[in-house]
Amino acid sequence: PPRQIAEALSAKLGNIDGVASVDIAGPGFLNITVDAAAAGGLARTIVEQGQAFGTNTALAGRKINLEFVSANPTGPIHLGGTRWAAVGDSLARIFSSQGANVTREYYFNDHGAQIDRFARSLLARAKGDPAPDDGYAGEYITDIANRVMASEPGILELDDADAQERFRALGVDMMFTDIKESLHEFGVDFDVYFHEDSVHSDGSVSGLLEKLKESGSLYFEDGAWWLKSTDFGDDKDRVVIKSDGTAAYIAGDIAYYANKRGRGFDLAVYMLGADHHGYVARLKAAASALGDDPDTVEVLIGQMVNLVKDGKPVRMSKRAGTVVRMEDLVDAVGVDAARYALTRFSANSNIDIDLDLLTKHTNENPVFYVQYAHARTKAVGRNAESAGVDRSAFDAGALDHPAESELLAHLGAYPSVLAHAASFREPHRLARHLEVIAGAYHRWYDSCRVAPVGDEPVTDLNRTRLWLNDATSQVLANGLGLLGVSAPHRM
Structure with a gap:
């Protein structure tokens, strides 16, 4: 019973x-x-552990390849790529906090038809011709074309085929340099920049496809070679070698996955855009065809980002030249607000980024709300020091005010929230919990004083509350750091 x-x-x-x-x-x-003393003891534990509070070794020994952004070098990073930059980098930091060995990787797509269109667009702009029907437009095309001509003044004296090839080589390099610089200024740097063309030029694709033929995982039909991906859970078989003998895009994907496994990664996480749902099954099928556990592949799909200003959507189109770039968002709201806003929602949901809200210095703005809580902890610490309050004494049982119990409970939940953010690949859980902690801290600040008033003597309660204040400061700083957002001391 x-x-x-x-x-x-x-x-x-x-x-x-x-x-x-x-x-x-x-x-x-x-x-x-x-017991109040048991709960209150957490404040001292947090301060003593410092940056280590919330970390653990649950993922120790795991070697994770995290591929994100990977925008084509045919234009600046748009809002979708910017979202993955924020979410991916935060996820990498969270994985590391749980003990994983994480490699941030950018798949540099320098092979295929889109690069041809980019080169033709640059050449057309340089010659003063209209953009190709399937090409790219926009001011960035003019900028890259001008830079190419400045670096190689005689380029237009070449015949069109040679000129296009030079525009391809120089233009792609310049565009990708711009992309890397934008990401760096956004606080995102990669450990590996993997060139798609390398798996074609070094024979990896052709060699791997021959092995798949020999294993029976490929079959020939209608003049093309097909992967038996339906045998591994895909909704249809996929063409790997087209009837004209050229490799389909999935051929490079298979070789790229095999390359990751060959480098010793036991988990390959792909962060892809909203139009890549089909990749989930096909990448797992590719892993299975190679004799791997399909769970060595994870595909995270990110939904669309809509930018809103003055209550109206801001449109974007890379080809039409009305791109809303990473730099546009950062210029409008700053790196901190941009990263926080893009990370605080589940990647599975469409989001609207309200530029007007993110520039407000009010509690309506989530990043301001959390950062202001941290800045307030630092102000309280400075005021306490001026009043002679230090951490020379600690009475855990004294932290028995309801506001203190609430704050301690949320601080105590931080490690589990962080663990779940890693387990579910959802950094937004961390962002939302920081908002909960900030709210509890603001309520505690309104109810409980750290520094004595007027001529009141400094008591052990004052000293103990300083521990709680500083514990809150530490957790907010730790969490913001994992989101790639600064924790200001003054605002």
Whole structure:
């Protein structure tokens, strides 16, 4: 009977240090009251652990390849890529906090038709011709074309084929240099820039496809070679070698995955855009065809980002030349607000970024709300020091005000929230919890003073509350750091 189980549990729980009382209610409910001193002791633990608070070794020994952004070098990074930059970098930091060995990787797509269109667009702009029907437009095309001509003044004297090839080589390099600079200024740097063309030029694709033919994972039909991906859970078989003998895009994907595994990664996480749902099954099928566990592949799909200003959407189109770039968002709201706003929502949801809201210095603005809480902890610390309050004493049992209990509870939940953010690949859990902590801290600030008033003497309660203030400061700084957002001391 439930009540007998409750009685057995009650006897054991009551003997645990930090448990004040255990009461049995109704048919077997347990009401557990934690000793105030046990809860309050967390404040000292946090301060003493510092940046290590919340970290653990749950992912120790795991070697994770995290590929994100990977925007084509045919234009600046747009809002979708910017979202992945914020989410991906935060996820990498969170993985690392849980003990994982993480490699941030950018898949540099320098092979295929889009690069041809980019080169033709640059050449057309340089010659003063209209952009190709399937090409790219916009001011950035003019900028790159002018830079190419400045670096190689005689380029237009070449025949069109040679000129296009030079525009391809120089233009792609310049565009990608711009992309890397934009990402760096956004606080995102990669460990590896992997060139797609390398798996074609070094024979990896052709060699791997021959092995798949020999294993029976490829079959020939209608003049093309097909991967038996339906055998591994895909909704249809995929063309790997087209009827004209050229490799389909998935051929490079298979070789790229094999390359990652060859480099020793036991988990390959791909962060892809909203139009890449089909890649989930096909990449897992590719892993299975190579004899791997499909769970060595994870595909995270990010939804669209809509930019809103003055209540109206800001449109974007890379080809039409009305791109809303990463730099545009940063110029409008700053790196901190941009990163926080893009990370605080589930990647599975479409989001509207309100430029007007993110520039407000009010509690309506989530990043301001959290950063201001951290700045307030630092101000309280400075005021306490001026009043002679230090951390020379600590009485955990003194932190018994309801506002203190609430704040301690949310601080105590931080490690588990961080662990779940890593487990579910959802950095937004961390962002939202920081907002909860900030709210609890603001309420505590309104209810409990750290520094004495007027001529009141400094007490151990003042000193103990300084520990709690500083513990909150540490957790907010730790969490913001994992999101790639600064923790200001003054605002």
